[in-house]
Amino acid sequence: MSRIKEFNLPDLGEGLTEGEILTWLVKVGDTIELNQPIVEVETAKAAVEIPAKWAGQVQAIFHPEGSTVEVGTPIIAIDTDPGAGPAEQSTTGASTSDLPTPSAASLAAVEVAPTEGAVEPGLIGGPAPGGRTAVLVGYGPRTTAAKRRPRKGAAPAASAPAAAPVQHSPAPVVPAPVRSPSPAVNGNGRSSGPVLAKPPVRKLAKDLGVDLSALTGSGPSGSITREDVQRAAAPAAAEPLTVTSPVSSAASFGADREQRIPVKGVRRLTAENMSRSAFTAPHVTEFLTVDVTRAMKALDRLRGRREWRDVRVSPLLLVAKAVLLAVRRHPMVNSSWAGDEIVVKEYVNLGIAAATERGLIVPNIKDAGRLTLRELADAMTDLVQTAKAGRTSPADMSGGTLTITNVGVFGVDTGTPILPPGESAILAFGAVREQPWVHKGKVKPRLVTTLGLSFDHRIIDGELGSKFLRDVGDFLADPEATLLAWS
Template identity: 95%
Template sequence: MSRIKEFNLPDLGEGLTEGEILAWLVKVGDTIELNQPIVEVETAKAAVEIPAKWAGQVQAIFHPEGTTVEVGTPIIAIDTDPGAGPVEQSTTGAPATDLPAPSAASLAAVEVAPAEGAVEPGLIGGPAPGGRTAVLVGYGPRTTAAKRRPRKGTTPAASVPAAPVQAAPARVVPTPVQAGPVSGVNGKGRSTGMVLAKPPVRKLAKDLGVDLGTLTGSGPSGSITREDVQRAAAAPAAAEPLTVTTVASSAASFGADREQRIPVKGVRRLTAENMSRSAFTAPHVTEFLTVDVTRAMKALDRLRERREWRDVRVSPLLLVAKAVLLAVRRHPMVNSSWAGDEIVVKEYVNLGIAAATERGLIVPNIKDAGRLTLRELADAMTGLVQTAKAGRTSPADMSGGTLTITNVGVFGVDTGTPILPPGESAILAFGAVREQPWVHKGKVKPRLVTTLGLSFDHRIIDGELGSKFLRDVGDFLADPEAALLAWT
C-alpha cells in the first residue's frame, strides 16, 4: 500500500459541485492527526472545515487559497508513514505550495482517495484539469493558468489528451463527460446539436426560461455556465446599436478607475440564483398588518425575570416564531410547497431564520421546530444565530426549510416585501417595534407597535388563507398569554 495518499475535495452534499479554498489550516511539512481540520472551504451555501482522512505529514498542497476546486479534485497529499524516510521530489515545475511539486515517479506511487460516487480524474486515458499533464495517478506541474475562460464569441480550442506515460500497465479510468456530443458548431460559435452544460445549469435555464441552444458557452470546451444563463435571463430585449460610438465609449470609460468590482460567488451567488428563480416562478402576494405589541413586550419582561430564564436570550423574535408555529397548526396549508401537479403539505415545520453574515444572507432552519417547547425554541434560535455569525453553518442546516421569518426590524426598518425562499410558500417579515400614538380603550396613548409583512405563493395560498394566517400571528403578538390559553 502506498504511503503517500492524495485527499480529494469531498462531496459536500446538497448538490454542491465545487468549493473555494478560503484558508489552509496546515502547511507543507506539518504533522497532522486523524480528523484534524486541514482546510476551510466555502461552498455556495456555507463555509465548512474539512478534516483529514489520515494521520501523517503534509507532503504537498495542490491549490492555493482563493482557488475554486471541483468536487473529486485532489487538494492535498499526505505521507501516512513519514518515519519511513524521505520522498523523492521533483526539482522542476511550478509547485502549488512553498515546496517542490511531486515528480511523476513519486506521484505514480500515490494512492488516490476518490470522493464518494466520484470518478477518479487525472489518470491515463483522459485530460487532466487545470492544464496539468496527466500522469499515472494525480497531476504533474501546472502548465497553464487556472480557470481561464475563452473570450466571448470565440470557439474554444478542442482539448488534446495527454500522451500516456511509458510505465508499467496501469488501471484506466474514463474521464467524466459533462454532456452528450456536440454535432456541430455554427458561425457564431453556437452548437447546432446538443449543448455542453451540467445538470444544475440545465435546471437553472429551465427555471428561468432560457433556451440553452441560443447561448454561447464561456466555460471549458464551450460549455454553458451558470453565469451565461443568468446573463441571458437578465439581458433586455435586443436594441439597435448606438450610432455615436465615441460618446458611448467615453461614457463607459468615465470613472472606471474609481469603481470596485466584487466577484459574485459562494453564498452571494447562490442567494442571487435562488431569489431570481423564486421571483420569476412563484406569483408573490404581500399583505401587511400593524399590531399593538405592548402586552407582548411586557410578557417578555416577566419571562426574563423568571429564575430559569435568566441565562436565556429572550427577544421579540422568539414570540414571533412561537406565533408562526401556532398559526401553522390552525392553517397547515401555509406550510407547503408547489410540486407542479400537486401541493405537498408538510406535517413538520423546519423554521428558517434569515441571518445577515459577512458572506451574505443565509437562511438556516430549525428542524421540526413545532415540537419544541418555548425554552427549547429559544436555545435553538440562539445557537442558530451564533453559528451563522461565526460562518460555521453547515449546508444541511440550510436545506429543507418549509417556512421562514426575516427580522428586518433589527435594522430599524418598519417592514418589507420579502421574496420566498425556493420551495416555500410563505415568509414573514418582522418590522421594528416602535412607540407610537395608538387608540387604546377609546383613548390615544403611546403604545409599542410593529408591522408584519407576509409574502406568499398565490398558487397555493389565496387571499383569505393568507389573511387569516397573518391575523392569527398578529392576535398572538397582541396578547400572547390569552392566545396560548385559547389555542393550546
C-alpha cells in the same frame, strides 16, 4: 499499497459540485491526526471545515487559498507512514514557484492512462528528480502492463516492460492541458503538434465551431484557453463611429472609480434562488400593524425569571412562537407546490434569515414545532451565533418549510419578502416602535410593529393568508390570553 495518499475534495452534499478554498489549516510537513480539520472550504451555501481522512504527514498541498476546486479533485497528499523512511512515491515540500514549467514537448511525451471516475488532473512543475519523466498528478503511467482476460482464439500478448515509477509533485497550480491528435498541416500551413486544451475548452470550441488546430494558445505551455476560443469565435469588430463631442463618453466616465465584485458563493446562490422563486410562484403580500405592548411586557417578565436569566430573549422569539402556533391552526401554510400535488408538511423546519459577512443565508431549526419555548430560544441563539461565525453547514440551510425575516433589526417597518424556493410563506417582522395608538378609546403611546406576509397564491388564497396573519397578530397583541384561548 502506496503510503502517499491523495485526498480528494469530498462531496459536500445538496448537489454542490465545487468549493472555494478559504484557508488551509495545515502546511507541508505538518503531522496530522485522523479527522483533524485540514482545510476550510466555502460552498455556495456555507463555509465548512473538512477533516483528514487519514493520519500522517502532509506531503503536498495541490491548490492555493482562493482557488475554486471541483468535487473529486485531489487537494492534498498525505504520507500515512512517515516513520518508515523516505517513500518511493513521495512529494517534497518545495513551493510551486520554485519549479520550472514543463514544455509542450515534455507534455506530449506523457501518456495518461484513463481512469474511471477520475477528475481532470493537475500539472506538475517540471522534470522529476533522478531524470524521470514528468507526469500528470494523479494515478500517472501504469507501472505494469494491465492484465486482461485473453479472448478465445486470441494469441497471448507479449509482456510490456514496466514503466518508470510515478513521481508526484507538490502543490500543482497549473491545469493540465489535454492533448489530442491534430492534422499534419492545417489550412494556414501551420505545422501540427499536439493541441493542448482542457475538456471544457474543447467543448466550448465545438459548440462555437472553432478549429482548435488553427489557434495559438496563450495558456501555460502553449495550451489553448477559453479566452482564445472566444476571441476566435467573436466576429470582427466593426469600425468604431467617430463622435465629435467635448464631453467624455458615458461608458468610460468614472471607470477608474468603479469596483467590480465577483458574484459567487452565497450571493450567486441567493440571486439564482430569488430569481427562480420570484418568476415561478405567484406572490401575494399582506400587511398587519399590531400593538405589541403587552408582548414586550411579557418578555420583560420572562427575562426576570431565574431560570431564564442566562437565555437570550428577544421579540423575534415571540414571533417565532406565534408562527408555529398559527401553523397548527392552518397547516396548509406549511406546504410546498409539487406540480400535480400540494405537499403539506406535518413538521416545521423554521427558517430564520440571517445577514452575515458572506451574504444572506437562511438556516432553519429542524422540527421547531415540537420545541418548548426555552428550547426554541436556545435553538435560535445557536443558529444566529453559528451563522455570524460563518459555520452554518449546508444541511442546516436545507429543507426549510417556513421562514421569518427580521427586517426590524435594521430599523425597517416591514417589507415584501420573496419566498425561499420550495416554501409557500415567509413572514417579515418589522421594527417595534413607540407610536400614538388608540387604546381603550384614548390615544396613547404604544409599542407597535408591522408584519408582512408573502405567500404562494397557488396554495394559499386570500382567506387562508389573512387568517394565518391575523392569528400571528393576535398572539403578539396578547400572548398569555391567546395561549389560554387556543389551548
